[in-house]
Amino acid sequence: MPGSQTTRREFIRTTGASLAAASLAATAAEGALQQPPAPPARPFGYAIVGIGSLAESDILPAFAVTRHARLTGLVSGDLDKAKQVAAQYGVPERGIYSYDTFDRIADNPDIDAVYIVLPNNLHAEYTIRAHKAGKHVLVEKPMANTVAECESMMAAAAEAKRELMVAYRLRYEPFTQEMIRLGRERELGAIRALGCEAGFRIGNPNQWRLSKSAAGGGSMMDIGIYAVNAARYLSGEEPVEVMATESTDRNDPRFKEVEDTIHFHMRFPSGVIASCISSYNVMLNRYRVYADRGSYEMEPAWNRTGLRMRVLRGSTVEHRHLPQRNHFALMMDHLAESVANGTTPLTDGRDGLNDLRVIEAVYESARTGRPVPLA
Amino acid sequence: MPGSQTTRREFIRTTGASLAAASLAATAAEGALQQPPAPPARPFGYAIVGIGSLAESDILPAFAVTRHARLTGLVSGDLDKAKQVAAQYGVPERGIYSYDTFDRIADNPDIDAVYIVLPNNLHAEYTIRAHKAGKHVLVEKPMANTVAECESMMAAAAEAKRELMVAYRLRYEPFTQEMIRLGRERELGAIRALGCEAGFRIGNPNQWRLSKSAAGGGSMMDIGIYAVNAARYLSGEEPVEVMATESTDRNDPRFKEVEDTIHFHMRFPSGVIASCISSYNVMLNRYRVYADRGSYEMEPAWNRTGLRMRVLRGSTVEHRHLPQRNHFALMMDHLAESVANGTTPLTDGRDGLNDLRVIEAVYESARTGRPVPLA
Numbered sequence: 092m093p094g095s096q097t098t099r100r101e102f103i104r105t106t107g108a109s110l111a112a113a114s115l116a117a118t119a120a121e122g123a124l125q126q127p128p129a130p131p132a133r134p135f136g137y138a139i140v141g142i143g144s145l146a147e148s149d150i151l152p153a154f155a156v157t158r159h160a161r162l163t164g165l166v167s168g169d170l171d172k173a174k175q176v177a178a179q180y181g182v183p184e185r186g187i188y189s190y191d192t193f194d195r196i197a198d199n200p201d202i203d204a205v206y207i208v209l210p211n212n213l214h215a216e217y218t219i220r221a222h223k224a225g226k227h228v229l230v231e232k233p234m235a236n237t238v239a240e241c242e243s244m245m246a247a248a249a250e251a252k253r254e255l256m257v258a259y260r261l262r263y264e265p266f267t268q269e270m271i272r273l274g275r276e277r278e279l280g281a282i283r284a285l286g287c288e289a290g291f292r293i294g295n296p297n298q299w300r301l302s303k304s305a306a307g308g309g310s311m312m313d314i315g316i317y318a319v320n321a322a323r324y325l326s327g328e329e330p331v332e333v334m335a336t337e338s339t340d341r342n343d344p345r346f347k348e349v350e351d352t353i354h355f356h357m358r359f360p361s362g363v364i365a366s367c368i369s370s371y372n373v374m375l376n377r378y379r380v381y382a383d384r385g386s387y388e389m390e391p392a393w394n395r396t397g398l399r400m401r402v403l404r405g406s407t408v409e410h411r412h413l414p415q416r417n418h419f420a421l422m423m424d425h426l427a428e429s430v431a432n433g434t435t436p437l438t439d440g441r442d443g444l445n446d447l448r449v450i451e452a453v454y455e456s457a458r459t460g461r462p463v464p465l466a
Numbered sequence: 467m468p469g470s471q472t473t474r475r476e477f478i479r480t481t482g483a484s485l486a487a488a489s490l491a492a493t494a495a496e497g498a499l500q501q502p503p504a505p506p507a508r509p510f511g512y513a514i515v516g517i518g519s520l521a522e523s524d525i526l527p528a529f530a531v532t533r534h535a536r537l538t539g540l541v542s543g544d545l546d547k548a549k550q551v552a553a554q555y556g557v558p559e560r561g562i563y564s565y566d567t568f569d570r571i572a573d574n575p576d577i578d579a580v581y582i583v584l585p586n587n588l589h590a591e592y593t594i595r596a597h598k599a600g601k602h603v604l605v606e607k608p609m610a611n612t613v614a615e616c617e618s619m620m621a622a623a624a625e626a627k628r629e630l631m632v633a634y635r636l637r638y639e640p641f642t643q644e645m646i647r648l649g650r651e652r653e654l655g656a657i658r659a660l661g662c663e664a665g666f667r668i669g670n671p672n673q674w675r676l677s678k679s680a681a682g683g684g685s686m687m688d689i690g691i692y693a694v695n696a697a698r699y700l701s702g703e704e705p706v707e708v709m710a711t712e713s714t715d716r717n718d719p720r721f722k723e724v725e726d727t728i729h730f731h732m733r734f735p736s737g738v739i740a741s742c743i744s745s746y747n748v749m750l751n752r753y754r755v756y757a758d759r760g761s762y763e764m765e766p767a768w769n770r771t772g773l774r775m776r777v778l779r780g781s782t783v784e785h786r787h788l789p790q791r792n793h794f795a796l797m798m799d800h801l802a803e804s805v806a807n808g809t810t811p812l813t814d815g816r817d818g819l820n821d822l823r824v825i826e827a828v829y830e831s832a833r834t835g836r837p838v839p840l841a
Contacts, residue, residue, distance in 0.1 A: 283748035284727060286661065286741075292758070335707050336731040336837070338739050352659060354741045355731050356711040364713050365728045366661075366741045373658035373756045381748045383667070397781065406772065460837045462711070 104116070135427030136201045137229070138164025138186065140193075140217055141208040142176055149395055150208065151180055154418035159427035160420070166193055193217070197224035202227060206258070210305045211312060215240035222251035225379070229426050231258045233316050234443030236307030238451055241444035248440060256426050256436035257443035259320055260418035262427055266389060266398045269413060270380065271385050274325055280383025282363055285325055287318035287378040288372030289393055290352070296344040301371075308348030309339075312451050315369020317393045319449045320442075321378050322357050322365035330357040330365075332464050333449060337457040345371065350426040354455045359464075360412060372461070395419075472743045495683025500670055510802030511576045513561065515568075515592055516583040520606070524770055525583065526555055528794035534802035535795070538576040541568055568592070572599035579604055579801060581633070585680045586687060588617035597626035603803050606633045608691050609818030611682030613826055616819035623815060631801050631811035634695055634816035635793035638800055640777055641773045642699070644788060645755065648762050649700055654779070655758025657738055660700055662693035662753040665704060665745030671719040676746075684714075684724030686825050690744020694761070695751050695817075697732050697740035699826045705732040705740075707839050708824060712832040720746065722785070730828045733837075770794075 137160055139146050154162045164186040167173040173187045188196060198200050202226035207217050215235045218228045226247065234257045235241050248255035261267045274282055291314060301304040306312050311319075323329060335355035339346050352370040359365070368375055377390035385404035391397060395418055402409040429436045452463040512535055531538045539561040541546040547560045564569060569579050579602035582592050590610045593603045603623065609632045610616050623630035636642045649657055666689060674680040678744050681687050686694075698704060710730035714721050727745040734740070743750055752765035760779035766772060770793055777784040804811045827838040 284729070284743055284750070286663070286698070286743070288661070294617065332711075334709065334711050334835075336707075336733060336739055338733070340737060340738045352657070352739065354731050354739045358711060362713045362715060364711055364727065364729045368659055368661070368741055368745055370659065371756065374761070375659070375756060381745075381750060383748065386749070391781070406766070460709075462835045 093153060109212060110380050122289050127369055132431070134161040135159050135423075135430065136161055136163030136203045137423060138166055138188070138196055138199075138202045138205045138226075139208060140165045140205050140221075142169070142172055143208060143215060146208045147176075150206065151176065153417050153423065154180065156417050156420045157427075158420075158422040158424050160250040163197065163203075164188065164205075166190065166196075166205070182236060194220055194224055196221070196226060203430065204254075206423065207231060209410055210299045211236050215244050217309060218244045218255065219247040220254050222247040222255070225251060225253065227254040227256075227426060227430055229256045229258055230424065230443070232320075232443065232446070233307065233312050233450070234440065234447060236312070238444060238447045241440060241447050244290075245410070245440040245444065254426060254430055254436055255440040256429070257438045257440065258422060259438040259442065260395070260422045261317075261321075261393070262324065263421035264398070264416045264418045265413040266400050266411075269400065269411065270387060270389060271324055271327075273402075274380060274382070275327060277382070277406050278376050279385040279387065279402070281362075282380055282382050284363060284381040285365035285378070286321050286367070286381070287321045287325075287365055288368040288375035289314045289317040289321075290368065290373050290375035292373060293345055293371040296347075301347075301349055303348040308450070308454065309346065310351060310369045310371040311353055311453055312349075314371070314375075314393070315353060315355075315367070315452065315453075316446055318365075318367040318378065319446045320358070321392070321451075322367060323445065323449075325378070325380050326357040326359050326362060328363070329445060330359055330449060330465055332356075332358040332455050332462050333452040334462040335359075335453045335456040350454075350457070353453060353457055355456070357449065358398065507806070509536040510534050510798075510805065511536055511538030511578045512798060513541055513563070513571055513577045513580045513601075514583060515541040515546070515580050515596075516588075517542045517547055518583060521583045522551075525581065526551065526598055527553065528798065531792050531795045533795075533799050533803075534806075535798040538578075539563065539571065539574065539580075541565065541571075541580070543811070549766050562773035568601055569595055571596070571601060578602060578805065579629075580791050581798065582606060586611050586682050587680050590619050591621045593630065594622040597622040597628050597630070600626060600628065601761050602629040602631075602801060602805055604631045604798065605818070607695075607818065607821070608682065608687050608825070609815065609822060611687070613819060613822045616815065616822050619760045620815040620819065626767075629801060629805055629811055629824070630815040631804070631814045632815065633797060634813040634817065635770075635797045636692075636696075636768070637699065637813050638796035639741050639773070639791045639793045640788040641775050641786075644775065644786065645762060645764060646699055646702075648777075649755060649757075650702060652757070654760040654777070656764065657701060657736075657755055657757050659738060659756040660697050660732075660753070661742070661756070662696045662700075663743040663750035664689045664692040664696075664738055665743065665750035666745040667748060668720055671722075675723055676720055676722075679722040681724060683825070683829065684721065685726060685744045686728055686745040686828055687724075688730060688744070689746070689750075689768070690730075690828075691821055691825065693740075693742040693744060693753065694732070694828075696767070697742060698820065700753070700755050701734050701736070701738055701740065703734040703736060705734055705822060705824060705840055707731075707733040707837050708827040708831050709733075709837040710828045710831040725829075725832070726840075728828060728832055732824065 166188045203220045207230040339351040357365040379388035402412040456463045539565045582605040588635045694794040714726040732740040754763035831838045
């Protein structure tokens with residue numbers, strides 16, 4: 092467990108990287124690089140693994156605005172669909188794989204990385220197989236279903252000498268970076284408390300997100316993880332204790348296997364506590380940082396577009412307008428640049444693992460009714 | 467402990483009374499009674515006990531806009547100050563008392579009630595003495611320092627056959643009543659979660675509010691109690707469990723005796739959980755109710771003027787504008803009317819006691835690290 096020194100180091104690394112990403116965002120806006128961070132010699136090729144709704148609605152279209160990344164592969168259990176999408180996005184026939192032929196990506200030099208958009212229980216397996224095939228990995232959140240899986244993924248990345256990055260897209264867009272900057276530079280004084288709330292009303296009871304084996308858990312794994320991640324990056328600290336209270340109606344057909352709502356506290360070394368809520372039954376879409384001279388918040392906080400930021404001081408409310416960027420494009424470019432520069436991605440395996448550690452502690456606290464230390 | 471039936475009954479009583487108060491507010495606006503609830507035959511006389519900053523800034527000036535209440539007495543340890551205030555507000559010499567002569571209010575027919583604005587540890591003593599003197603009592607929040615004191619106060623009121631009301635001023639103003647109505651009528655669907663945050667940055671380390679013996683505790687007793695009270699009236703339920711995480715820097719001269727910040731959860735019989743924060747170190751001034759079809763909030767929530775309400779549905783934010791009333795005048799008139807009508811005040815001793823039960827449970831949970839049931 093990091094002491095306050097490690098925490099400080101991590102914070103500096105984190106925010107340094109944030110600034111780099113902010114600079115990227117700025118240059119993307121201008122369409123030209125002012126301080127070129129050694130762009131990749133050729134476009135960085137991604138294979139998308141799993142063509143579900145997120146891939147179709149957001150990830151595939153994002154390649155239209157990436158600067159370094161291009162779509163060079165598709166992995167799907169539905170080859171007809173894969174061919175259709177390939178035609179739409181200009182992926183050659185040789186870039187199409189099924190899950191059976193997945194490992195042959197090793198032989199495809201156009202694929203530098205895979206972006207894994209599969210159900211959570213498949214993240215570890217496909218990450219490790221991709222690393223064994225010599226590819227870098229961008230994996231959707233949650234990184235995996237357990238801390239143990241995260242560790243095995245990190246070991247595979249280290250052995251393959253390939254990057255492993257978790258798709259925390261918000262870390263790459265301007266609002267989040269501004270929120271982090273406000274805290275790091277203490278623009279409103281020291282941070283005293285945090286409130287992070289993430290939830291939505293989930294529908295179809297038969298989807299994989301409501302299966303314990305596929306999703307690893309309920310709202311915490313899918314949406315509460317945004318609150319966990321935000322509390323960590325906003326405070327710039329790693330939590331030392333977690334305490335949780337759960338409310339799940341087990342008679343609701345959606346919640347036969349996984350949790351609905353959990354209210355939890357994360358205690359940080361500085362004494363700051365984050366009050367968080369995760370829910371599959373109500374829309375929760377904001378976070379706020381409370382500091383000495385005011386507070387600052389995002390609402391909506393977790394959306395892919397249309398984020399809004401407010402700074403509250405005394406009775407004044409200031410809306411801060413920043414560019415709305417394509418989170419997925421920024422994120423995919425970040426991995427491309429990290430590889431080109433030989434640097435570790437901002438949201439690396441350690442970041443994903445740390446969230447899973449918190450989530451496992453939240454589950455334990457909700458079950459035992461005790462605070463759970465994070466050693 | 468109330469089962470769901472009791473809870474429902476309490477909710478109905480509560481909201482019925484709220485509507486009555488809302489109607490009062492409306493009629494006050496028009497300057498005429500439409501459905502006269504048997505107004506007092508003569509103005510209802512109050513003696514203010516304790517002429518501190520709250521009395522001077524808010525309570526005494528409020529008599530200018532009361533409809534049924536008038537100022538007929540002053541009780542103070544500083545007779546010069548009392549005489550000066552008496553002259554300013556037209557209180558006759560015979561209405562001035564010291565703490566030594568306090569019990570003689572029994573002989574003053576112009577004093578119907580006392581409004582106790584003393585440090586918390588004196589609430590029980592002066593309430594009981596006032597009841598013994600045959601007077602009704604309006605007592606500042608917190609009602610007292612302990613549940614046991616609250617019980618002795620209620621017993622004194624019952625024995626004297628006099629009303630005992632706690633000065634929860636927000637229950638008498640239009641915004642709070644509208645927030646309660648939205649929940650009761652399920653205007654945005656069922657309530658799923660609550661967030662209530664109350665705090666400010668306290669100054670002078672030598673004030674009585676930072677003395678354990680005088681204040682009974684720290685931020686929870688003074689400001690966190692707003693969050694507790696709001697979670698109860700917004701949900702319309704009584705909590706069945708409390709869980710708390712405290713953060714207090716005992717090296718801070720302000721917090722040698724009492725707590726600074728506590729994050730706590732209140733679990734209600736319906737399954738709804740309220741995430742609350744109480745602090746003496748940061749400004750926290752809002753609450754939000756999360757329901758199926760949207761959320762509604764007050765921010766600022768606890769101010770004496772300038773309250774603001776927002777209703778959030780999808781991406782739309784609606785500001786609701788309601789009349790800004792004098793909370794103290796509405797509250798003092800309410801006791802006058804309750805006495806005239808022989809009805810129990812909305813924020814009676816039971817209401818004050820229930821908050822103290824929650825606060826004691828919060829302290830116990832913070833100390834033991836366990837959820838504390840409220841039986």
